[in-house]
Amino acid sequence: MPGRGLQVACWRGFHCSHTMKYHQRAAATPRRAIMYVPGYDDRKANKAATLTIDSIVLDCEDGVAINKKEEARVNIPKLLARTDFGSKDRFIRVNSRDTGLTEDDVSSILASNNLPDGLLLPKVNSVDDINWFCDLAARNGNLKSLNRPMILGVMVETAIAMLNLKEITSFKSNTFDLQCLIFGADDFLAEIGASKTENAMELMYARQHVILHAKAFGLQAIDMVYNNYKDLIGLQRQAIEGAKMGFTGKQVIHPGQIDIVQESFSPSKEQIEWAKALSIAFEDHQQQGKGAFIFRGQMIDKPLLLQANNILSLINNVNGSHTSS
Ligand SMILES: CC(C)(COP(=O)(O)OP(=O)(O)OC[C@H]1O[C@@H](n2cnc3c(N)ncnc32)[C@H](O)[C@@H]1OP(=O)(O)O)[C@@H](O)C(=O)NCCC(=O)NCCSC(=O)C[C@](C)(O)C(=O)O
Numbered sequence: 001m002p003g004r005g006l007q008v009a010c011w012r013g014f015h016c017s018h019t020m021k022y023h024q025r026a027a028a029t030p031r032r033a034i035m036y037v038p039g040y041d042d043r044k045a046n047k048a049a050t051l052t053i054d055s056i057v058l059d060c061e062d063g064v065a066i067n068k069k070e071e072a073r074v075n076i077p078k079l080l081a082r083t084d085f086g087s088k089d090r091f092i093r094v095n096s097r098d099t100g101l102t103e104d105d106v107s108s109i110l111a112s113n114n115l116p117d118g119l120l121l122p123k124v125n126s127v128d129d130i131n132w133f134c135d136l137a138a139r140n141g142n143l144k145s146l147n148r149p150m151i152l153g154v155m156v157e158t159a160i161a162m163l164n165l166k167e168i169t170s171f172k173s174n175t176f177d178l179q180c181l182i183f184g185a186d187d188f189l190a191e192i193g194a195s196k197t198e199n200a201m202e203l204m205y206a207r208q209h210v211i212l213h214a215k216a217f218g219l220q221a222i223d224m225v226y227n228n229y230k231d232l233i234g235l236q237r238q239a240i241e242g243a244k245m246g247f248t249g250k251q252v253i254h255p256g257q258i259d260i261v262q263e264s265f266s267p268s269k270e271q272i273e274w275a276k277a278l279s280i281a282f283e284d285h286q287q288q289g290k291g292a293f294i295f296r297g298q299m300i301d302k303p304l305l306l307q308a309n310n311i312l313s314l315i316n317n318v319n320g321s322h323t324s325s
């Protein structure tokens with residue numbers, strides 16, 4: 001792929017820091033693309049079921065007009081019951097705490113016998129918002145029927161959430177498993193009064209802030225939506241940039257965006273070959289007592305091995321998830 005070279009992003013949190021107790025939380029499930037599907041829209045949901053994509057989000061929030069909210073929350077459990085989404089992760093995005101709609105979402109969606117794999121919580125401002133939601137879900141939901149924790153994705157899209165990210169990413173619970181931070185660029189731009197530019201330079205700090213906190217706590221970091229869904233060249237540029245920055249995946253809104261995004265967040269053949277060869281060379285040099293050595297003209301030491309391991313872990317996870325479908 002043009003422009004990718006062998007400069008490898010840190011694809012996952014696994015090997016990037018010594019804080020292994022957090023890094024062990026990192027999900028092995030690849031979430032390179034996650035696509036929003038309005039929860040009331042059976043045609044789009046049926047289409048989504050046929051597509052090759054890591055995750056889908058059945059939406060009750062901003063992809064659903066206020067007069068369609070009830071239809072979406074009633075329809076989603078029926079969709080989950082009758083639709084085979086294959087190996088895709090099935091998320092539901094509920095409405096945020098401040099809307100007063102979350103209680104109805106939870107009663108309808110989580111009381112059902114057809115639970116999703118995970119939930120996305122939008123417009124979270126603090127860990128108190130997550131705890132509030134988890135209490136609500138534990139009281140009203142059918143979560144005891146699960147033999148695993150419910151996966152959580154927290155959407156970071158307010159200024160106060162950015163300031164509270166360390167506390168938010170420290171969230172722990174036996175019933176809920178926080179696995180992803182998801183950057184909601186559109187809401188964030190609206191809140192800080194900025195305008196989106198072509199190269200998104202106004203969002204660089206916020207994107208890095210999300211990555212930093214996700215990786216410090218072993219979470220996946222999911223990049224912003226590319227709204228101009230017919231511009232595939234711009235999408236590819238932004239997706240590759242996000243992967244190089246350290247994001248593990250990207251939100252999408254249209255089927256035409258999936259392949260480009262999933263490819264951008266997958267190691268190329270050259271990267272895989274490089275990672276395998278480097279691992280072997282590293283082991284050989286360790287045997288010879290050399291911590292640093294020259295490999296294909298570059299100085300290699302342990303951090304490069306860790307980057308190579310990130311590539312090999314990702315490719316194993318991607319292959320594993322596809323063979324299990
Ligand atoms: C952009 C739109 C209006 C163009 O809609 P369209 O009907 O003009 O598209 P199309 O090109 O005609 O569609 C082609 C085929 O793809 C299907 N299709 C099209 N989209 C989807 C989809 N998402 N999921 C599944 N299938 C889809 C569509 O049904 C059709 O299938 P068909 O040939 O069988 O009829 C449409 O794609 C759409 O509604 N996308 C979802 C938009 C959405 O959910 N937005 C909210 C999430 S982003 C957000 O909230 C912000 C964030 C993160 O919070 C923050 O940054 O702050």
Ligand SMILES: [Mg+2]
Nearest residue numbers: 062157184187
């Ligand atoms: Mg949003």
